[in-house]
Amino acid sequence: MSRLLSALAILLVVASCGGRSTPPANLENACALVDEKPNYLRAFKRTERKWGVPVPVQMAIIYQESRFRSDARTPHTYLIGVIPMGRQSSAFGYSQALDGTWDEYREETGNRRAKRDDIRDATDFMGWYMTKTRVRNGIALSDTRNQYLAYHEGHTGFARGSYNQKSWLLRVADKVEARAHMYHAQLVACRKI
Numbered sequence: 001m002s003r004l005l006s007a008l009a010i011l012l013v014v015a016s017c018g019g020r021s022t023p024p025a026n027l028e029n030a031c032a033l034v035d036e037k038p039n040y041l042r043a044f045k046r047t048e049r050k051w052g053v054p055v056p057v058q059m060a061i062i063y064q065e066s067r068f069r070s071d072a073r074t075p076h077t078y079l080i081g082v083i084p085m086g087r088q089s090s091a092f093g094y095s096q097a098l099d100g101t102w103d104e105y106r107e108e109t110g111n112r113r114a115k116r117d118d119i120r121d122a123t124d125f126m127g128w129y130m131t132k133t134r135v136r137n138g139i140a141l142s143d144t145r146n147q148y149l150a151y152h153e154g155h156t157g158f159a160r161g162s163y164n165q166k167s168w169l170l171r172v173a174d175k176v177e178a179r180a181h182m183y184h185a186q187l188v189a190c191r192k193i
Contacts, residue, residue, distance in 0.1 A: 021117070023068040030059060030183040031190035033068075040068075041192060043120040051127025055193050057144045058123055060180035061151060064172065065096040070117040072096060094122035097129075105129070126151075133158070145177040 024040075026032040034041035044055040066072035070093060091098055093116025097105070105125050106114050114121035133139050133150045137158050141147065150158035152169060163169050187193040 021070040021119075023070075027063060027068060030056070030186040031192060033059075034187075034192055037068075037119075040119055043123045045193075046120065047123040047127040050124070051131050051141070053127045053130050053141045053147075054180075054184075056180040056184035056187060057130075057142065057147060058126055059183045060144055060176050061126065061148055062094050062122070063179055064148065064176045065091075066094050068094065070094055070119070093117045094119055095126050097122070097125055101129070144180040145173045148173045148176045 024033040024036045026036070034044075041055075044058050047053055047058060048055050062068060072091075072093060095116065097116050102114075102116060102125065105128050106112050109124070109128060111121065111124070114125070116122060116125075129151065130139075130141055130147050133147060133155060134141055136155045137146075137150055139146045139150055139158075146158075149163045149169070152173075153162050157163070163173070184193075
């Protein structure tokens with residue numbers, strides 16, 4: 001009987017570890033990143049073909065949003081510093097899509113089984129969202145900085161210029177743009193794009 005329980009315990013441990021995707025080891029080198037996770041590059045290229053969003057733009061924004069963690073969530077908020085009050089928002093997954101926006105994406109694209117912790121679905125979501133940003137806000141798909149600002153603030157917030165009152169966000173957008181340029185140069189050098 002103890003052998004059966006031991007086997008069952010081992011099976012449960014192995015099964016519980018199987019569903020999570022660990023982030024790439026080197027997030028500073030796009031070539032190493034996609035060599036370690038070739039399925040990421042396939043997802044990025046698929047989204048670029050379908051929606052027109054360049055691979056380095058997708059990569060830089062995913063880096064900023066989740067550091068390539070499939071199960072990324074926003075931090076908890078606390079009342080009086082100790083009483084947990086839930087998370088800051090419903091953002092989840094690689095793309096940090098909010099519940100409502102994710103539901104809108106699934107409804108409009110017919111991709112009902114899409115999951116925020118699946119890199120293919122997350123990049124497809126980003127392509128869908130950034131294409132809407134281009135239509136609603138006139139931002140080129142290759143304009144990493146403004147695409148990021150609209151991604152962070154939402155289409156209406158971007159149109160109102162809400163980001164202009166957030167100097168920290170403008171600095172982050174500059175870093176996202178610089179990372180996209182860095183990733184682009186690296187991917188060209190290793191002939192991945």
